Amino acid sequence: MIAAFALILVCQLFGEVISELFDLPVPGPVIGLGLLFIGLIVKRRPPRVLTDAADNLLIHFSLLFVPAGVGVVTQLDRLRGDWLPITAALIFSTLLAMVLTALLMSKLLPKPKASVSEGEAK
């Protein structure tokens, strides 16, 4: 488990170094994601400890957004000033991007074997 976490951190660290060294607009963790992904393709069968560690980190992915979200208390003045464009963009653009992307992909993705049967349509 520790080795798996170390590997993930090493990928992130290399990502940060590459981002900094070449002055890339892509943040370190994203390059780290790419590095780990390449590693998985090369290795073909990822070790169980690594997939377990990754799954554990991702189970409560949404928890990790809480500290940044609480930052809303530092932005109240700006939010008050620009509340209309912010609210409109948040709701309208998000839903527009989602529905258009879903429509496009439901047309373009190769025919599914069975995609309607599982889960509830909520």
Added chain:
Amino acid sequence: MGETDITQLWVYLSTKPLTGLTITLVAYSIGFWLYQKTDRNPVCNPVVIAIALIALLLESTGTPYATYFEGAQFVHFLLGPATVALAVPLFRQMETLKRALPVIIFGVLFGSLVASVSTVVLAWVLGASPETLASLAPKSVTTPVAMGIADEIGGVPALTAVCVIATGIVGATLGPMVMNLARLKDWRARGFAMGVAAHGIGTARAFQVNETAGAFSGLAMGLNTLATALTLPFLWHWFFG
């Protein structure tokens, strides 16, 4: 214990990193419990509940955000490794990736452009300030990346974090209803769109509803992070100089 004792105790405790960390986990647990209790009603999003509870606590006790963050940074830090860890669910979709790579890349670029262009145009028409525009533009990518992009194009990273999370919440709560209205039934397309428009919060939601939707959401989110991080800064500098 009198009122002043409690105040003094809070003043003492609030400076300890342990407090900020504990509050974060407790607030999220309360949010998650409520979410379970309401039969996973998307409106009872654990992230919204946690943020609201903590914000109320900080405002009512006059505790600065920086003090809270001393403890909360331990949770925040994990966003980096968790972003790296997305390579694993992405790898699990390798078969689909191989079969439909051009379609997937096209879909991600399309969704990324629609999300950022419609955001900037709409907010600009409604009179947002330049800093707000730049802070809103990357709102559909996951927080650490969006904050990096905002910084790059002249936005306010803290405002971006708030907008990104609000975007995820809007997508996770209202998205499924709107996709139902549009009669979208393909779980792969629904999940994919969720990941493109509503990043990690949407992906967390998609996983809870349907495994296939979750996997496609994670795939789209990871690729969208790359697509937006690679295209948005260049587009921005090109348009706004």
